[in-house]
Amino acid sequence: MSDASDTTALPAALKRALIDGARQARQRRAQTLAPLPLQAPIPAAHYRFDLHPGYLQLRAMRDNAARLGVENPYFKAHEGIAGATSLIEGRSYINFASYNYLGMAGDPTVCEAAKAAIDRYGTSTSASRLVSGERPVHQALERALADLYGVDDAVAFVSGHATNVTTIGHLFGPRDLILHDALIHNSVLQGIQLSGAHRLPFPHNDGQALERLLAAHRHEFERVLIVVEGLYSMDGDYPDLPRFVRAKQRHHAFLMVDEAHALGVLGPQGQGSHAHHGLSAGDVDIWMGTLSKTLAGCGGYIAGESALVEQLRFLAPGFLYSVGLPPALAAGSLAALRCMQAEPERVATLRARGERFLSRARAAGVDTGTSAGLAVIPAIVGGSMRAARLSAALWREGINAQPILHPAVPENAARLRFFLSCLHTEAQIDATVDALVRGLAALAD
Structure with a gap:
């Protein structure tokens, strides 16, 4: 009988397969050891911040200012x-x-409320609110904001900018269209970019131009959102909000109003755009505002119907994956809101x-x-x-x-x-x- 280790006893086809496999293995090893082909060097601007276009633009602006x-x-x-x-x-x-419109930043009543919250809750919630960062003062602030607008509920975020980014980014997607005033805040533009929705600006405060865009494009998309500001921070003017409400109703769209600079300013008692224009609670689908201006704190909020607010609480990344609003800021803003209503x-x-x-x-x-x-x-x-x-x-x-x-x-x-x-x-x-x-x-x- 032949020895099992004797390859001469193997069938010819198997012997050829083993020889070919060994040859291919040698070729692969040779290719691994061979020098890489010459490539163009990576430009320094691609891995150095001091050559980044944004930094170069900033330096040019500084140099020009210094020369003048x-x-x-x-x-x-x-x-x-x-x-x-x-x-x-x-x-x-x-x-x-x-942005201290009503003088609440530094007001003794507001400061005392913030200090008391620090004594009771400390300086941080130390967790997202969903996990274990919820405090009663959060709920009280949100209830007061919802009551201010006459809507079902409200939710407070740790950043005003992030409020717009995460809300728009979560609620809308590539099959949707977002129409916005040409002078809308950067946070809205960032939210649209995150969402992947199609974007169409219309001239500042031009309701007629908005109507034309809706008539031409509404049928091409699933959800359509219109975004305006209650009071524009660059120009100090405001839209004819009832006209925008009528447009969104005719075309079955959503309407979002950024109240960052309107709260405490518009309306007989500073209640905002809805009071200034005589609108009812449901005329606007998404009321957005900040806590950092009239309300003397930091952060933002969304107010509206329960179906909107509840899903933001559980699903919006900017809320779900962020630490809760510091209790002192929530307490201070709540006190500022109550002062605004009382004075x-x-x-x-x-x-x-x-x-x-x-x-x-x-x-x-x-x-x-x-x-x-x-x-x-x-x-x-x-x-x-x-x-x-x-x-x-x-x-x-x-x-x-x-x-x-x-x-x-x-x-x-x-x-x-x-x-x-x-x-x-x-x-x-x-x-x-x-x-x-x-x-x-x-x-x-």
């Missing part, structure tokens, strides 16, 4: 409460760069100060655009360097008003923005407008 003698107007450190005045670099300035004179004073600023500025020839003079008033100067120089001129006179430069706005619409507060005095308003007129005259010279 314009100091960086941003990241000024406020050394106390930023109200109608603020202490910056040891000097007191009349302050128009804060309507704050809203009345804010409106009076806005009207005074707007009327005096327009009478002096300042371009305030389409501002309604409620809480946000721009001074449009055209040209980013002009806006930066005007801001610097006011700074030297003890007035803090920030420039808004390209690309945040078109270059020919660069401006200063003045955020009004009920804490501003008539004398501060008059002095500021006078300084603004002097600064514009110096720019013209």
Whole structure:
């Protein structure tokens, strides 16, 4: 009998297969050891942040400003409460760069509520609310917000920007269409991008243009969302909201209103757009707002019907996978909301100060655009360097008003923005407008 280890005893076909396999294995080893073919080097800009296009653009802007003698107007450190005045670099300035519309940031009642919440709950929930971060103060705040709008429920998020991003990103998808005002906030645009929905902007506050887009495209998509702001933070104007409600009803679309700058400003008692326009609870499908402006905290909220709010609580990534709102912030915002409702004179004073600023500025020839003079008033100067120089001129006179430069706005619409507060005095308003007129005259010279 033949030895099993003797390959000569193997069938010829099997022997050929073994020899071919050994040859292929040698070839694979040779290919592994062979030098890689020459490739073009990776450009340094692809792996260095100092060559990133965004950083190069920032450096160019800084260099241009330095050559023109314009100091960086941003990241000024406020050394106390930023109200109608603020202490910056040891000097007191009349302050128009804060969203403290009703003077709640620093209000003793609001601060005491936040301090009490820290004593009771600590500084953090230390978990997402779904897991174990829920606190009674969250529920109380959300109930108060829902009652303010007259809707079923509300949910509070830790970031206003993330509120729009995660809500739109979760609710809509590639088969949907989102129509938005051309001046809508960046957070809405980021949410649309995340959703993968088709996007169509319409000219600012142009309800007729929206109607044309809906008539032409509504039938091509499943869900359609219309997004506007209650009060626009760049221009200080607001939409004809009842017209947008009628458009969404005719075309079976959803309507979302961003109330970030409208709460505490619009409406007889600061209740927001629904009170200002006489709308009922269900006229708008998604009410969005922030806690960081009138409500003196940080974060955002969505208010609406139960089916909307419940799924955001359980499914929206920006809520589900985020730590809960710090109890002190929730308590402070709840206290601010109650103060707003109990002290309507704050809203009345804010409106009076806005009207005074707007009327005096327009009478002096300042371009305030389409501002309604409620809480946000721009001074449009055209040209980013002009806006930066005007801001610097006011700074030297003890007035803090920030420039808004390209690309945040078109270059020919660069401006200063003045955020009004009920804490501003008539004398501060008059002095500021006078300084603004002097600064514009110096720019013209």
